[in-house]
Amino acid sequence: MPVNLQGLTDNARKTAIAELNARLADAVALSAAIKQAHWNVKGRNFIAVHELFDQTFSNLQVHVDEMAERVQMLDGVAIGTVEKVAKASTLKEYPTDLTKAEDHIKAICERLRDYGAKVRTAIDTTGDAGDANTADLFTAASRTADKDLWFLESHLE
Numbered sequence: 368m369p370v371n372l373q374g375l376t377d378n379a380r381k382t383a384i385a386e387l388n389a390r391l392a393d394a395v396a397l398s399a400a401i402k403q404a405h406w407n408v409k410g411r412n413f414i415a416v417h418e419l420f421d422q423t424f425s426n427l428q429v430h431v432d433e434m435a436e437r438v439q440m441l442d443g444v445a446i447g448t449v450e451k452v453a454k455a456s457t458l459k460e461y462p463t464d465l466t467k468a469e470d471h472i473k474a475i476c477e478r479l480r481d482y483g484a485k486v487r488t489a490i491d492t493t494g495d496a497g498d499a500n501t502a503d504l505f506t507a508a509s510r511t512a513d514k515d516l517w518f519l520e521s522h523l524e
Contacts, residue, residue: 375498376496376497379493379496379498380441380442380443380498382492382493383437383441383496383498384438384441386489386501387434387435387437387438387441387443387445387504388438388445388446389457389489390482390485390489390508391434391438391445391447392446392455392456393456393457393458393482394427394430394431394434394482395431395447395456396453396456397427397458397479398428398431400458401424402424404420404471404472404474405421405424407463407471408466408468408471409467416468416471419519419522422518423475423479423515427512427515430504430507430508430511431447433504433507434504434508435447437500437501437504457481457485458478461478462474469522475519476519476520479512479515479516483513486508486512487505489502490502490506493505
C-alpha cells in the first residue's frame with residue numbers, strides 16, 4: 368500500500384519518484400566518471416586534482432544515498448544497478464582515453480554542469496507537483512554540485 372507522507376498526493380509521489388530515479392541514474396553515472404578521472408589522472412598538480420576528484424565523489428555520494436532513500440520513503444523502488452543506470456542516465460558518456468589533468472577536469476566539469484542543470488529542473492518539477500521535501504533534497508544536491516563545479520573550474524584558470 369502506498370505511503371501517504373504528510374498529505375502528499377499520488378501525483379506528487381509518482382512525480383518525485385520519477386525525478387529521483389532519473390537524477391539518481393545521472394548521479395551514479397557521474398560518480399563513475401569521477402572515479403574514472405581519479406584513477407587515471409596524470410600531470411601537474413596530480414595529487415591536488417586526484418584528491419579533489421575523491422572529495423567531489425564523496426560529496427556526490429551523500430546525495431546519491433539521499434535520493435535512493437527518498438524513493439523508498441515514497442514507496443518506490445530506487446533504480447541504481449550499473450545496467451539500468453547505463454540505459455537511464457542522460458549524461459554524456461565519459462571518455463576512457465583521457466590522462467591529462469586539465470582534460471579530465473574539463474570533462475568532469477561538463478558533466479557536473481549538465482547534472483546541476485537537471486537537478487535544478489527537478490527542484491521546480493517536484494515543488495510544482497507538491498513535494499517540497501523532495502524539492503529541498505534536490506536544492507541541497509544542487510548547492511553541492513555548484514560548489515564542486517566552482518572548485519574544479521578554479522583549476523582551469
